[in-house]
Amino acid sequence: MIEIAIFTLLALGVMTGGLMILLGRRPATHAMGFVTALLSVAGLFALLHQSFLFFGQVLVSVGGVVIVTLIAILTVNLREESLPPEPHATRWLIGAAVVVAPLSLLLYRALTSLGDTFPPVSDTFGGTRSLGTLLFHDGVLPFEILSVLLLTAMVGAIIIGKKEQSYDRKS
Amino acid sequence: MTVNPDAYFAVATLLFSLGILGVISRRNLLVIYLSIELMLNAVNLILATFSRLRPDEGGTMIALFMIGVIAAEAALFLAVIVQIYRKKQTLDSDAFTELAQGKRL
Numbered sequence: 001m002i003e004i005a006i007f008t009l010l011a012l013g014v015m016t017g018g019l020m021i022l023l024g025r026r027p028a029t030h031a032m033g034f035v036t037a038l039l040s041v042a043g044l045f046a047l048l049h050q051s052f053l054f055f056g057q058v059l060v061s062v063g064g065v066v067i068v069t070l071i072a073i074l075t076v077n078l079r080e081e082s083l084p085p086e087p088h089a090t091r092w093l094i095g096a097a098v099v100v101a102p103l104s105l106l107l108y109r110a111l112t113s114l115g116d117t118f119p120p121v122s123d124t125f126g127g128t129r130s131l132g133t134l135l136f137h138d139g140v141l142p143f144e145i146l147s148v149l150l151l152t153a154m155v156g157a158i159i160i161g162k163k164e165q166s167y168d169r170k171s
Numbered sequence: 172m173t174v175n176p177d178a179y180f181a182v183a184t185l186l187f188s189l190g191i192l193g194v195i196s197r198r199n200l201l202v203i204y205l206s207i208e209l210m211l212n213a214v215n216l217i218l219a220t221f222s223r224l225r226p227d228e229g230g231t232m233i234a235l236f237m238i239g240v241i242a243a244e245a246a247l248f249l250a251v252i253v254q255i256y257r258k259k260q261t262l263d264s265d266a267f268t269e270l271a272q273g274k275r276l
Contacts, residue, residue, distance in 0.1 A: 007174045011182045018189035021205045022197070034205050037186070041212045044179065048223045053231055053238075057215075060238050065208070065245045072249040073201070076256040084198040084263035096195040104188040111180040111217065114224065118176060121226045131228055131235075139232050146239045153243035161250040163257075 007047060013040030022093075025083075027073045034069060038062050050126040179220040187213035200255070200262045204248050211241050 013036050020033025042057040086092075124130050135143060186209055193206025215234045222230025252262070259266045 003173055007178060011178070014182055014186055015189075018186055018209055021202060021209065022189055022193045024202075027201055030201055030205055034208065037209060038212065041186075041216055044182065044216060045219050047174070048179070048219050050219050050222070050231055050234075053215075053219055053234055056235055056238050060242055061212070064242055068245055068249055069205075072253055075253055076262075078256075078262065082256075082261050084261060084265070086198055089196070092196040093192065096192050100188050100191050100195070103191075104184050107187065108180060108184045111184065112177045114176075114221075116175055116177065118173065118223055119226055121223070125226060126222075126228065126231055131231060134228050134232055135235070138229070139236070142236055146236055150239060150243050153246050157246040157250040160247070160254055 003047065006043070010040045010043040010047070013037070014044070027078050031066070031070055031073055035062065035066050038066060048126075049121055052126055052128050052131045176220055176224055179216065183213045183216040183220065186210075186216065198264050200252050200264050200266075203264060204245075204252065207248070208241065208245065211237065211244075215241075 017033040017035070017037025017040060020036065021030050024030050024033060038057065038061045042054050042062065045057055046054040190206040190208075190210030190213060193202050193209070197203060197206070215237050218230045218234040218237070222228060222234070255266050256262060
C-alpha cells in the first residue's frame with residue numbers, strides 16, 4: 001500500500017516536471033521542472049530495486065547534468081526579449097499532441113505486452129557487487145568506449161565553448 | 172499489494188511523449204534540450220523496468236551506460252547553446268539554420 005502511495009507521488013513528480021518544462025516560459029521554471037523530473041525518475045529506480053542506478057542517477061544526472069544546465073542558464077543570463085517569440089504556442093502544442101498521442105498509445109501497448117507481474121528478486125539485485133561483476137564480465141568494451149566518448153565530449157565542449165575561435169581571426 | 176509494470180510503462184511513455192511534444196512544439200533551444208533529456212530518462216526508466224521484469228541486470232547495465240551518454244550529450248549541447256547565444260543573442264532554434272547553410276557560427 002505504501003509502495004503505491006510512493007509510486008503515485010513520484011509519478012506525479014515526473015509529470016509535473018515534464019509539464020513545467022513543456023509549458024514554462026522562464027528558464028528558472030524549466031530548471032526546477034528538470035530537477036523535479038530527474039529526482040522522481042531516480043525515486044522510481046529505487047522502487048524498482050535498482051539501488052546502483054538510483055545512486056548513479058542522483059550523482060550524475062541530478063548532481064552533474066543539472067548543475068551544468070544551471071551554469072549554462074546563468075552564463076547566458078537570458079533577458080525576456082531574447083526568448084524566441086512563440087505566438088501560436090498553444091496551437092502547435094495541440095497539433096503536436098494529436099500527432100503524438102497514437103504513437104505513445106502504440107508504445108504503451110507494445111511495452112505492456114511483455115509481462116504483467118514483477119517476479120521476486122534477491123536482495124542483491126541491482127546492487128554494486130552484482131552489477132560490478134556484470135559490468136566487468138560482459139560490459140568491458142562498451143565501458144571503455146564510453147570513457148573515450150566522455151573524453152571526446154569534454155574536449156569538444158571546451159573547444160566549442162571557447163570565447164574566441166582561432167578561425168575567427170583568420171577569416 | 173505492489174505496483175505492476177504497466178504503471179511504470181505508463182509513466183515512461185507519458186514522459187517520452189512530453190519530450191517529443193517539447194521538441195516538436197517549442198522553439199526555445201533550452202526547452203528542446205531539456206525535452207531530449209526527458210526522453211533519454213524515459214528510455215532509462217523503461218530499461219530499468221525491463222531489467223526488473225526479467226529479472227536480468229543487463230538492462231541496468233545499459234541504463235548506466237546511457238547515464239554516461241546523457242552526461243556527454245549535455246556537455247556538448249550546452250556548449251553549443253552558450254556559443255549560439257553569445258553570437259546571436261537569441262535562444263531561437265532558427266539560429267541553427269545558419270549551421271546548415273555552411274555559414275560559420
